[in-house]
Amino acid sequence: MKILILFSFLLFGCTNHKDGHGTTETASEHASHTYYTCSMHPQVRESEPGKCPICHMNLTKVVSQPDDEASTPAKEESKLYACKDDATITSPSPTICPIDGEEMVEVTSSGAGEVVAKLTLSKTQVTHFDAKVFEASTMQMTKxxxxxxxxxxxxEKESNIPLRVDGRVEKVYIKSEGEFVKKGDPVVDIYSPTLISAGEEYIIARKQVSKEANKKDYRDLLRQSEERLTNWGINESQREQWFSDGEVKRTITIYSPTSGIVTARNAVKGKYFKEGQSLFDLVDxxxxxxxxxxxxxxxxxxxxxxxxxxxxxxxxxxxxxxxxxxxxxxxxxxxxxxxxxxxxxxxxxxxxxxxxxxxxxxxxLNSDELVVPRSVVVDTGKRKIIWIQTGDRKFEAKTIRTGHIAGSFIQVIEGLSAGDKIVEKGNFLLDAQAQLFGGYLE
Structure with missing residues (x-):
């Protein structure tokens, strides 16, 4: 910024000179005001050449026309009113809130749209100032x-293989965590007296039904036995094998009811499990x-x-x-x-x-908001400013309130109007000129 201020001296400061045709100073140039200032400390203004009392640099001569000075007219304090329960609903004058029917309360204005500096460039300055100006407009922004x-x-894809009846693990088929298990794969062999007894009851009930198929009591007993074995993880082929052999083996194989990758291997040979305890944790x-x-x-x-x-x-x-x-x-x-x-x-x-x-x-994003290039916004840290051309040689700085940024563009929520002539190229030189003349209100 200091370099820009120094460059602003070179560009805008020397207005008291002869033109290319050797003409003498005009009457308006005789009315110019001359003072000496420091490029690093523009608040220093002396009537005679010398050194800056702050940094001891040589003071620079500035010749300005009466209308070259930046002016910051007094601003009337703006008032804003909002609903008590919804501050987004505002009005410039006191009225009834449409939400709750109560009087709106006065709130602090955001300050957006305030003119904080004005510059009027001389004809000589304009010849050296190549400003690029465009009109503010709305645009559909995609972020x-x-x-x-x-x-x-x-x-929701996590599952486990529980033991559905009390028993002791006799053999483990899954070797390690990370192994993929398909539905129907054998996982453990167990010894379970409860399961063996239920299997023997099933064999007896089925034999009775084979002899006396018309008796409802035997059929009900067989159905209940099948349901109990199914709930305990015994499939139909196992039951058929037991009936064919006429006995239930001492160890019974348990098969996986689901597919997945083993994340926890809890089953260990010789370990006793109660009903409902997990043998393996799986994830699909x-x-x-x-x-x-x-x-x-x-x-x-x-x-x-x-x-x-x-x-x-x-x-x-x-x-x-x-x-x-x-x-x-x-x-x-x-x-x-x-x-x-x-x-x-x-x-x-x-x-x-x-x-x-x-x-x-x-x-x-909302296509109703005005959109400008990010490069036109001068962010001072305290506020964001945009320079607008208001006449052939007249410019003013206005505070704005910005919204979302998308690429090289930014939304302007408040402070601009459609059609405002925004200075894109040269805005930082105008900012430096305003700072040089103490044009900004702090």
Missing amino acids: DVRLLGNVMQAQ LSTVWVEMDVYEVDSALVQNGQDVSLRFSALPGKILKSKLDFVSPVIDLKTRTLKVRATIDNEDGALKIGMVADGSLQVN
Whole structure:
């Protein structure tokens, strides 16, 4: 900024000179005002050449026309009224709130739209000032929201293989965690007196039905026995084998009722399990979750059902499509991010738990808002300012309130009107000139 202020001296400061045709100074130039100031401390103004009392640099001569000085006319204090329970509903004058029917209360104005500096350039200055101006207008903005996350197992796909009757493990078929188990695969052999007794009852009941099929009591007994064995994990082929052999073996094989990858191997030979205890914990990875973080500044833009594109470093050149199906209602206090989630098919098993995912989603912003290039906004830290051309040689700085940023454009929520002539090229020189003349109100 200091370099711009110095350059502003060179561009705008020397107005008392002869033109290319050798003409002498005009009467208006005789009316010019001359003073000496410091390029680093523009608040210093002396009538004689010398050194800056602050930094001891040589003072620079400035010759300005009477209308060259930046003016900051007194502004009437603006008032704003809003509903007590909804501050977004406002009015420039006191009235009744349409929400609760009560009187609106006075609130502090945002200050957007206030003119904080004015400049009038001399004809000589204009010849050296190549400003690029465009008219403020609305535009449909599409923001690309970036998401970063990782693949994780879908909680609704978690399951286990419980032992449905008390018993002791005699043999374990699954060797380690991470092994894939299909539905119907043998998992353990157990010894269970309760199960053996139920199997023997089944054999007796079936033999009785074979002899006296018309007796309802025998049929009911057989049906109850079959249901009990089924609930305990014994399938039809096992029952048929028992009936064929006429006995129940001492150890009975238990088969998996579901498919998945083993995440916990609890079954150990010789270990006794009570009814309901888990032999193995499984997860089905045919469908996985991709959990991602959204920066707080973009958190209001995401919602369920939005399309999301996902890229994985392990799958170069491949883009997977999904939709957001969960948006957390809580911002993480440590990371200041919002958790979102998408579900994606993984039948081929290409996605592994823990893989890093790079996601993006397109959000169409409100097309009714004015949009300007980000480069035209001068952000002082305290406020955001845009320079507007109000005449052939007249410019003024106005405060604005901005909205979302998308690429090289930014929304202007308040402070501009459609058709305002925005200075794009040269706005920082105008800012430096205003600071040089102390034109800004602090």
